[in-house]
Amino acid sequence: MGYFDAASAAPLHPVARQALQVSLDEGWADPSRLYREGRRARLLLDAAREAAAEAVGCRPDELVFTPSGTRAVHSGIAGALAGRRRIGTHLIVSTVEHSSVLHSAEMHEAGGGTVTRVGVDRAGAVTAEAYAAALRPDTALACLQSANHEVGTEQPVAEVASVCRAAGVPLLVDAAQSLAWGPVEGGWSLLAASAHKWGGPSGVGLLVVRKGVRFAPQGPVDERESGRAAGFENIPAIVAAAASLRAVQAEAAQEAVRLRELTERIRARVPGSVPDVEVVGDPVRRLPGVVTFSCLYVDGETLLHELDRVGFSVSSGSSCTSSTLTPSHVLRAMGVLSEGNVRVSLPPGTAEEDVERFLDVLPGAVSAVREQLGAPVTATAATAREDALVVDSLGKRCPIPVIELAKVIGDVPVGGTVRVLSDDEAARLDIPAWCEMRGQEYVGEEPAERGSAYVVRRLS
Amino acid sequence: MGYFDAASAAPLHPVARQALQVSLDEGWADPSRLYREGRRARLLLDAAREAAAEAVGCRPDELVFTPSGTRAVHSGIAGALAGRRRIGTHLIVSTVEHSSVLHSAEMHEAGGGTVTRVGVDRAGAVTAEAYAAALRPDTALACLQSANHEVGTEQPVAEVASVCRAAGVPLLVDAAQSLAWGPVEGGWSLLAASAHKWGGPSGVGLLVVRKGVRFAPQGPVDERESGRAAGFENIPAIVAAAASLRAVQAEAAQEAVRLRELTERIRARVPGSVPDVEVVGDPVRRLPGVVTFSCLYVDGETLLHELDRVGFSVSSGSSCTSSTLTPSHVLRAMGVLSEGNVRVSLPPGTAEEDVERFLDVLPGAVSAVREQLGAPVTATAATAREDALVVDSLGKRCPIPVIELAKVIGDVPVGGTVRVLSDDEAARLDIPAWCEMRGQEYVGEEPAERGSAYVVRRLS
Numbered sequence: 001m002g003y004f005d006a007a008s009a010a011p012l013h014p015v016a017r018q019a020l021q022v023s024l025d026e027g028w029a030d031p032s033r034l035y036r037e038g039r040r041a042r043l044l045l046d047a048a049r050e051a052a053a054e055a056v057g058c059r060p061d062e063l064v065f066t067p068s069g070t071r072a073v074h075s076g077i078a079g080a081l082a083g084r085r086r087i088g089t090h091l092i093v094s095t096v097e098h099s100s101v102l103h104s105a106e107m108h109e110a111g112g113g114t115v116t117r118v119g120v121d122r123a124g125a126v127t128a129e130a131y132a133a134a135l136r137p138d139t140a141l142a143c144l145q146s147a148n149h150e151v152g153t154e155q156p157v158a159e160v161a162s163v164c165r166a167a168g169v170p171l172l173v174d175a176a177q178s179l180a181w182g183p184v185e186g187g188w189s190l191l192a193a194s195a196h197k198w199g200g201p202s203g204v205g206l207l208v209v210r211k212g213v214r215f216a217p218q219g220p221v222d223e224r225e226s227g228r229a230a231g232f233e234n235i236p237a238i239v240a241a242a243a244s245l246r247a248v249q250a251e252a253a254q255e256a257v258r259l260r261e262l263t264e265r266i267r268a269r270v271p272g273s274v275p276d277v278e279v280v281g282d283p284v285r286r287l288p289g290v291v292t293f294s295c296l297y298v299d300g301e302t303l304l305h306e307l308d309r310v311g312f313s314v315s316s317g318s319s320c321t322s323s324t325l326t327p328s329h330v331l332r333a334m335g336v337l338s339e340g341n342v343r344v345s346l347p348p349g350t351a352e353e354d355v356e357r358f359l360d361v362l363p364g365a366v367s368a369v370r371e372q373l374g375a376p377v378t379a380t381a382a383t384a385r386e387d388a389l390v391v392d393s394l395g396k397r398c399p400i401p402v403i404e405l406a407k408v409i410g411d412v413p414v415g416g417t418v419r420v421l422s423d424d425e426a427a428r429l430d431i432p433a434w435c436e437m438r439g440q441e442y443v444g445e446e447p448a449e450r451g452s453a454y455v456v457r458r459l460s
Numbered sequence: 461m462g463y464f465d466a467a468s469a470a471p472l473h474p475v476a477r478q479a480l481q482v483s484l485d486e487g488w489a490d491p492s493r494l495y496r497e498g499r500r501a502r503l504l505l506d507a508a509r510e511a512a513a514e515a516v517g518c519r520p521d522e523l524v525f526t527p528s529g530t531r532a533v534h535s536g537i538a539g540a541l542a543g544r545r546r547i548g549t550h551l552i553v554s555t556v557e558h559s560s561v562l563h564s565a566e567m568h569e570a571g572g573g574t575v576t577r578v579g580v581d582r583a584g585a586v587t588a589e590a591y592a593a594a595l596r597p598d599t600a601l602a603c604l605q606s607a608n609h610e611v612g613t614e615q616p617v618a619e620v621a622s623v624c625r626a627a628g629v630p631l632l633v634d635a636a637q638s639l640a641w642g643p644v645e646g647g648w649s650l651l652a653a654s655a656h657k658w659g660g661p662s663g664v665g666l667l668v669v670r671k672g673v674r675f676a677p678q679g680p681v682d683e684r685e686s687g688r689a690a691g692f693e694n695i696p697a698i699v700a701a702a703a704s705l706r707a708v709q710a711e712a713a714q715e716a717v718r719l720r721e722l723t724e725r726i727r728a729r730v731p732g733s734v735p736d737v738e739v740v741g742d743p744v745r746r747l748p749g750v751v752t753f754s755c756l757y758v759d760g761e762t763l764l765h766e767l768d769r770v771g772f773s774v775s776s777g778s779s780c781t782s783s784t785l786t787p788s789h790v791l792r793a794m795g796v797l798s799e800g801n802v803r804v805s806l807p808p809g810t811a812e813e814d815v816e817r818f819l820d821v822l823p824g825a826v827s828a829v830r831e832q833l834g835a836p837v838t839a840t841a842a843t844a845r846e847d848a849l850v851v852d853s854l855g856k857r858c859p860i861p862v863i864e865l866a867k868v869i870g871d872v873p874v875g876g877t878v879r880v881l882s883d884d885e886a887a888r889l890d891i892p893a894w895c896e897m898r899g900q901e902y903v904g905e906e907p908a909e910r911g912s913a914y915v916v917r918r919l920s
């Protein structure tokens with residue numbers, strides 16, 4: 001069996017489990033109480049804060065525990081924006097941030113603030129220059145992830161932090177994906193992370209606010225966690241989170257090499273064994289355990305089911321997954337193919353055999369889905385019929401519009417165009433991506449009576 | 461040893477521990493994922509929601525899990541107020557609510573809303589009439605606890621709910637203290653509670669919003685828990701919380717009788733064994749396990765230490781505790797003595813012997829503290845000196861001003877007055893309370909150069 005979705009949640013680390021067990025007995029009382037049970041709880045909480053701070057590379061009094069990474073991001077952004085309200089209400093984020101950051105930005109806009117969204121290259125990375133260009137005199141805060149959660153690309157955090165620092169703007173780093181691998185380098189001002197990403201229990205996030213950073217906690221007043229995280233402290237889980245963070249960081253250097261080799265195999269071998277695949281994300285500057293690819297003519301949800309059936313748990317940024325009807329904002333921002341998208345994120349300790357078995361079953365799983373959907377096996381050479389062919393894919397969902405395009409392209413004379421009518425959001429991303437993969441020209445999008453017409457010119 | 465602070469946090473129930481163990485293995489994955497680990501997590505979450513909803517007496521789709529009771533209150537109040545913004549911005553709370561409610565109300569006021577705070581009687585209870593009088597055409601929400609956390613007094617929730625319902629105003633019930641004993645009666649609209657109060661793990665609260673109640677979640681958008689509780693679900697803790705809620709409710713009827721008998725003993729015997737004690741809270745309409753009393757001439761923090769030394773963990777609403785310099789807002793709202801305040805809240809399963817031992821050691825602990833502070837043993841009959849005596853207690857903290865008043869009252873001729881100068885916040889509450897206990901007349905408070913002068917007339 002292969003659980004290959006560590007970027008979503010990792011199973012509990014043995015150290016976390018052990019720490020949790022012990023502190024269920026010792027850490028249930030209110031740490032603000034003066035009696036023995038309260039004092040014991042306080043000692044555990046203080047020790048966990050020390051340990052977590054050391055792992056992050058900050059002072060213990062700069063770190064508070066929150067109920068989740070999402071809440072750490074929400075509180076961190078809201079508090080930093082409020083703390084610098086006098087300077088202005090301009091916020092900078094990248095287009096590939098986690099939804100917790102992007103939704104915070106939307107709320108900020110709804111409340112009258114302004115937001116600049118910094119784009120990424122085809123590998124999913126921002127540049128320090130783009131952040132520098134986005135900075136304004138009224139910029140209150142900039143946010144950047146340490147590494148992307150969908151494609152694994154590492155961001156130039158230290159460079160962006162120094163650009164922000166030069167402008168006197170605090171940088172909040174969402175370190176959810178990378179903290180297990182080590183502290184975040186550079187002169188960042190705020191940092192958020194989530195314990196269940198590193199094998200800690202659910203229910204614990206952490207928020208670091210460097211000394212000297214203006215910060216005004218939002219929401220009703222609450223005295224716990226320096227006033228930055230309301231509600232009774234979840235001490236057993238906090239102790240487990242801190243213990244497992246230290247444990248995974250201690251194993252990180254060695255495990256990173258091993259996982260990087262395994263994901264490198266996937267990166268190298270999938271394009272050879274599965275036709276019409278695009279591996280996405282930076283090939284070098286990336287998280288050790290994450291590799292993402294998209295398969296033409298494949299419905300992401302069906303592929304996930306097919307892989308689950310043969311024992312592999314992966315996730316997908318395709319539009320065809322049940323939880324959403326639009327393609328992942330990350331793939332969209334990168335401008336890469338979203339259909340048949342698969343993210344493999346290996347938990348520490350993943351066995352080589354499991355990766356090999358995944359590589360063995362993947363081609364069959366993909367071709368089974370393609371067969372089901374009637375995808376073209378090879379581009380058929382057909383006689384020219386007319387100059388401007390129209391494919392009506394209205395009402396059909398990803399990946400059908402692309403499949404129908406692929407089926408007729410052979411009917412188009414070289415130099416001629418085909419219009420694909422589609423009202424599926426994914427087509428806007430996937431038709432240009434198909435053109436790039438196939439060496440055809442994507443002419444552009446035209447409004448149509450329903451949906452849009454995507455115009456493609458046959459080049460070869 | 462006696463841990464008598466269950467109203468603050470209860471140790472983990474054995475059922476909770478067992479459920480937690482099992483679901484650490486089964487419930488760590490993301491329940492929104494389609495693969496087997498995700499589906500298993502989803503099943504656990506759904507089952508926990510069903511169980512909790514049954515224990516609360518609501519539909520499963522009306523209940524979401526939050527990271528704490530405090531967060532449930534914060535989100536519930538903010539969402540209900542926003543949902544009825546068109547009707548108005550008037551909020552009603554009682555003066556004895558938990559700080560999470562009162563701090564939400566303060567935030568609402570700071571944002572331009574209006575708040576009516578409904579007072580309580582000397583037993584700590586509101587009346588439905590007072591809520592009825594507070595309702596206005598622009599009332600968006602009313603809040604009332606099911607039972608008070610400091611004195612155990614049960615509130616007339618069903619009556620208040622029906623008054624609110626008649627006016628078309630939703631009532632949010634903070635059921636943190638009572639849910640372990642059974643569902644909250646009456647036609648309430650929203651309900652908040654906290655698992656660590658019923659022997660569940662920390663890190664789980666619940667928020668119920670009845671169908672048909674207008675509710676607009678605040679904060680950044682997040683799809684989890686029906687959009688009402690952002691962040692990755694803490695499923696192992698949620699499963700444990702739901703399991704222990706069912707377990708404690710199943711044991712509730714029998715355990716309530718037993719604990720009520722034990723707290724009745726404390727209520728009855730403390731005033732006989734400890735001089736100058738006021739037992740506070742409703743003697744009949746009260747939580748089974750809570751009893752609260754205040755001891756004249758005693759510093760609450762010192763008494764807590766003394767009791768801790770002899771093996772008992774209790775809490776105090778006195779001003780003299782380390783976490784705060786002002787007396788508990790609950791005791792203040794009730795107008796009862798705050799000095800030397802002790803709350804005993806027995807966890808289910810408390811042994812009779814432990815209560816007996818507490819009753820044995822309490823008188824010694826109180827008199828040790830009084831001796832330390834030089835408190836008067838009996839009121840000394842002294843010769844009259846002058847008509848208007850002044851006691852300068854400036855710079856002295858609770859309970860010293862009251863001790864000094866008690867020492868000089870014998871020097872005041874019957875009918876004469878004494879002025880106590882004090883700049884301690886607690887004096888405002890404790891001097892009138894002392895007068896009531898001693899049968900002397902509290903004339904009133906006068907401004908002074910520093911602090912206030914509290915005027916007392918000797919009647920006997």
